[in-house]
Amino acid sequence: MVNKLSTIFSKSGLRQILMFASLFLLFTFFSIASPNFLTYENVVAILLATCVNGLLALGVTFVIITGGIDLSIGTVMTISSVMSGVFISFWKLPVFIGVLGGILTGTLAGFINGFVISKMKLPPFIATLGMMMIAKGLALVISGCKPIYFMDAPIFNKIAMGSIIGKIIPGIGEFPNAILWFILFIIIANILLNRTALGRYTFAIGSNEDAARLSGLNVDKWKIIIYSLCGTFVGIAGVIMASRLNSAQPALGQGYELDAIAAVVIGGTSLRGGEGSIIGTVIGALIMSTLTNGLRILSVPQEWQIVVSGIIVIGAVYLDMMRRSREI
Amino acid sequence: MENINKSFPGVQALKNAYFELKRGEVHALVGENGAGKSTLMKILVGAYRKDSGRIVYKGKEVDIPNPRVAQEMGISMVFQELNLMPHLTVAQNIFIGREPKKKNIPIFLDDDEINKRTKELLDMLHLKVDPKVKVSELTVGKQQMVEIAKALSFNSEVIIFDEPTAALSEAETEELFSIIRKLKSQGIGIIYISHRLEELKQIADRVTVMRDGQYIGTENIENVTIDKIISMMVGREIYETLREKEVEEGAEIVLAVRNLRRGKILKNINFELRKGEILGFAGLIGAGRTELARAIFGADPINSGEIYVKSKKVNIKNPWDAIKHGIGYLSEDRKRYGLMPNLDVKTNIILPSMSEFLKALGFVDDKKAEKVSNEYVQRLKIRTPSIRQKVMNLSGGNQQKVVVAKWLLRNCDILIFDEPTRGIDVGAKNEIYKLINELIKEGKSIIMISSELPEILRMSHRIAVMCEGRITGILNSEEATEEKILKYATMYEDQKEVLI
Numbered sequence: 089m090v091n092k093l094s095t096i097f098s099k100s101g102l103r104q105i106l107m108f109a110s111l112f113l114l115f116t117f118f119s120i121a122s123p124n125f126l127t128y129e130n131v132v133a134i135l136l137a138t139c140v141n142g143l144l145a146l147g148v149t150f151v152i153i154t155g156g157i158d159l160s161i162g163t164v165m166t167i168s169s170v171m172s173g174v175f176i177s178f179w180k181l182p183v184f185i186g187v188l189g190g191i192l193t194g195t196l197a198g199f200i201n202g203f204v205i206s207k208m209k210l211p212p213f214i215a216t217l218g219m220m221m222i223a224k225g226l227a228l229v230i231s232g233c234k235p236i237y238f239m240d241a242p243i244f245n246k247i248a249m250g251s252i253i254g255k256i257i258p259g260i261g262e263f264p265n266a267i268l269w270f271i272l273f274i275i276i277a278n279i280l281l282n283r284t285a286l287g288r289y290t291f292a293i294g295s296n297e298d299a300a301r302l303s304g305l306n307v308d309k310w311k312i313i314i315y316s317l318c319g320t321f322v323g324i325a326g327v328i329m330a331s332r333l334n335s336a337q338p339a340l341g342q343g344y345e346l347d348a349i350a351a352v353v354i355g356g357t358s359l360r361g362g363e364g365s366i367i368g369t370v371i372g373a374l375i376m377s378t379l380t381n382g383l384r385i386l387s388v389p390q391e392w393q394i395v396v397s398g399i400i401v402i403g404a405v406y407l408d409m410m411r412r413s414r415e416i
Numbered sequence: 417m418e419n420i421n422k423s424f425p426g427v428q429a430l431k432n433a434y435f436e437l438k439r440g441e442v443h444a445l446v447g448e449n450g451a452g453k454s455t456l457m458k459i460l461v462g463a464y465r466k467d468s469g470r471i472v473y474k475g476k477e478v479d480i481p482n483p484r485v486a487q488e489m490g491i492s493m494v495f496q497e498l499n500l501m502p503h504l505t506v507a508q509n510i511f512i513g514r515e516p517k518k519k520n521i522p523i524f525l526d527d528d529e530i531n532k533r534t535k536e537l538l539d540m541l542h543l544k545v546d547p548k549v550k551v552s553e554l555t556v557g558k559q560q561m562v563e564i565a566k567a568l569s570f571n572s573e574v575i576i577f578d579e580p581t582a583a584l585s586e587a588e589t590e591e592l593f594s595i596i597r598k599l600k601s602q603g604i605g606i607i608y609i610s611h612r613l614e615e616l617k618q619i620a621d622r623v624t625v626m627r628d629g630q631y632i633g634t635e636n637i638e639n640v641t642i643d644k645i646i647s648m649m650v651g652r653e654i655y656e657t658l659r660e661k662e663v664e665e666g667a668e669i670v671l672a673v674r675n676l677r678r679g680k681i682l683k684n685i686n687f688e689l690r691k692g693e694i695l696g697f698a699g700l701i702g703a704g705r706t707e708l709a710r711a712i713f714g715a716d717p718i719n720s721g722e723i724y725v726k727s728k729k730v731n732i733k734n735p736w737d738a739i740k741h742g743i744g745y746l747s748e749d750r751k752r753y754g755l756m757p758n759l760d761v762k763t764n765i766i767l768p769s770m771s772e773f774l775k776a777l778g779f780v781d782d783k784k785a786e787k788v789s790n791e792y793v794q795r796l797k798i799r800t801p802s803i804r805q806k807v808m809n810l811s812g813g814n815q816q817k818v819v820v821a822k823w824l825l826r827n828c829d830i831l832i833f834d835e836p837t838r839g840i841d842v843g844a845k846n847e848i849y850k851l852i853n854e855l856i857k858e859g860k861s862i863i864m865i866s867s868e869l870p871e872i873l874r875m876s877h878r879i880a881v882m883c884e885g886r887i888t889g890i891l892n893s894e895e896a897t898e899e900k901i902l903k904y905a906t907m908y909e910d911q912k913e914v915l916i
Contacts, residue, residue, distance in 0.1 A: 283524045285515055288504075292512055295501035302463055302499050303566075304484035304513045362503035 147321025155361025168326025198319015294361025744823030813844025
């Protein structure tokens with residue numbers, strides 16, 4: 089018990105409490121400002137809107153903790169959706185193969201990123217910038233610049249938009265499966281980062297890459313694994329996205345990488361590497377979608393919503409840096 | 417290790433180097449900075465790959481391509497520049513790469529187990545540190561002990577210590593020695609790299625000397641004097657440049673620092689610098705010397721305190737203010753903070769004084785710039801084929817002179833040299849000392865931060881010693897000895913353990 093308390097009041101624990109508090113404040117503010125905000129349907133809408141960005145953010149959290157960056161996640165997500173569409177609608181393969189194919193497309197892109205970064209020694213920014221453009225172009229080429237619809241496989245849409253919980257507990261109303269998938273992968277990501285060797289080495293590489301190498305870690309191998317893992321999360325996001333829209337949209341996706349990175353950064357993960365948490369990232373993603381949703385309910389034009397998000401990113405990171413410099 | 421060769425771009429770091437180690441012996445490896453000791457050892461632990469030569473381990477020729485292989489063979493190294501991951505805990509650092517897994521769920525790491533085993537290791541070292549504390553929260557000395565614990569945890573048969581006592585207090589050093597003796601009695605071979613030759617008599621059995629990347633010789637420690645070792649280390653070229661001018665009586669105080677504080681890094685710093693004086697700053701790594709220099713230079717913010725230049729109180733908020741008041745800082749990391757390596761000598765010299773070389777519309781007056789930089793190249797004897805040469809192609813000593821030139825051109829009367837001779841060879845060192853002598857003869861005043869005690873002792877008029885962000889003593893050159901400096905340098909405020 090004492091142990092638990094000391095963990096909560098340690099520095100990283102304090103940071104997470106502060107982040108919860110800011111999310112809570114945001115919720116309170118919008119609830120007072122508009123009666124339409126704090127309704128069951130709207131909260132579910134916020135959660136649903138968090139899923140895709142949240143999944144991308146979960147993946148890229150690992151990469152950012154190593155001190156790297158992945159700019160390709162937005163368009164790799166697109167190509168993952170497109171590949172699902174190709175498998176299911178063009179080739180008429182079973183849905184589960186389409187899902188798997190979409191996810192593995194993401195994994196492959198991540199693997200290539202990791203390979204180029206660790207073996208060819210390109211800076212992550214450049215390597216993933218290249219991948220961003222490659223994936224964007226390929227998504228357009230493969231789809232013929234047209235959306236791919238999943239008309240023949242109605243079950244595909246149910247992956248994200250079905251409501252298992254709604255069926256089990258009849259009174260609860262619509263609760264899209266996408267949110268359940270998101271929660272499942274939050275748990276998986278949290279376990280991977282905090283309890284497995286992979287997570288430990290993610291922190292080790294970000295904390296001091298040379299020391300990690302001299303400690304006998306095969307840093308190149310682990311970087312490839314970490315970028316592949318990020319790609320896998322991106323692939324999952326792609327499938328969820330396609331399922332939600334019931335179509336693979338080849339022109340959608342660019343720009344998502346920056347929203348995801350913003351969520352990670354708001355969540356207190358340092359771009360210099362070595363620190364970060366899954367919970368932080370989830371709260372960061374929730375803050376962003378709550379903000380967008382709340383501003384929309386208050387009828388703030390979409391252009392201005394983007395401006396406010398930008399201010400929040402700068403403000404959140406500035407506050408975090410201030411707090412950290414005081415610790416010294 | 418026989419005939420080991422290794423080149424880096426521009427230098428041959430090792431030329432047919434040789435080293436041997438017997439089971440259960442403490443074998444010291446000595447030589448000046450840049451003699452190739454660390455490089456040779458890094459090859460042995462797989463951090464570098466050799467260009468040629470062979471390594472024979474337990475009678476068999478071996479190849480050591482990476483650190484993992486070395487660890488598995490039982491060779492580990494306690495590095496000089498600390499080699500820990502600051503965001504991880506003590507236990508996580510020690511067991512990185514070989515974490516035990518939980519028995520019931522084998523993909524989960526068993527942190528309780530590593531905490532337990534770390535506790536045992538730390539107890540063996542009589543170190544009261546919580547295994548669950550992040551390494552960044554420990555003092556440098558404690559971090560070093562964690563490194564040692566890590567080496568012990570490998571059940572190594574060969575452990576290399578690279579200057580292990582450089583950051584340790586006397587008590588900690590004693591502790592370390594008793595551990596080394598214990599390891600030795602278990603048949604473990606110890607390679608001990610140190611600059612503190614007097615230590616060798618206490619701990620080493622044999623000593624091997626290296627110079628300029630070459631093997632010079634091996635002696636039994638009983639049969640050799642420290643003087644003999646020194647002469648082997650420096651060869652014929654013994655440099656003994658001394659300061660050449662004393663401070664004039666009643667010399668003006670050009671810089672006074674009063675009650676300067678910055679968080680836990682600088683605590684209540686007070687000192688004065690007189691005209692024509694060389695004030696040495698000694699201390700262990702992490703004592704706060706560089707931080708002090710940066711604070712005076714305005715590169716880091718201060719919490720409180722006053723700085724007086726020529727008896728006038730000045731407000732230095734950034735390096736620009738400092739330069740305006742005639743303070744120049746020569747960073748220990750020349751390439752990072754002192755120079756623009758990709759630009760030529762001329763540009764580097766005139767850059768801080770650019771406004772004096774501008775014509776109408778902001779064009780640079782190239783003729784004037786060339787004339788002035790040529791003057792400085794001659795005056796400071798900077799060896800460069802032309803002022804158009806890129807600075808990165810100059811030797812370390814000449815790079816240092818370029819930095820000096822740019823501050824002189826900017827009319828700086830107070831120069832802060834931070835480790836001016838780090839990483840440059842013996843001949844170039846002498847040039848730097850001569851340059852410093854020239855500067856004080858011209859009436860410049862100098863703060864010289866250095867970790868090389870002989871250098872500080874020979875050059876300084878007075879020596880300020882720092883420990884944990886405080887000045888623990890200021891010694892006159894007549895009373896200063898290496899022992900006294902070390903005593904002040906390890907005067908820790910309290911030996912309170914870091915426990916959370």
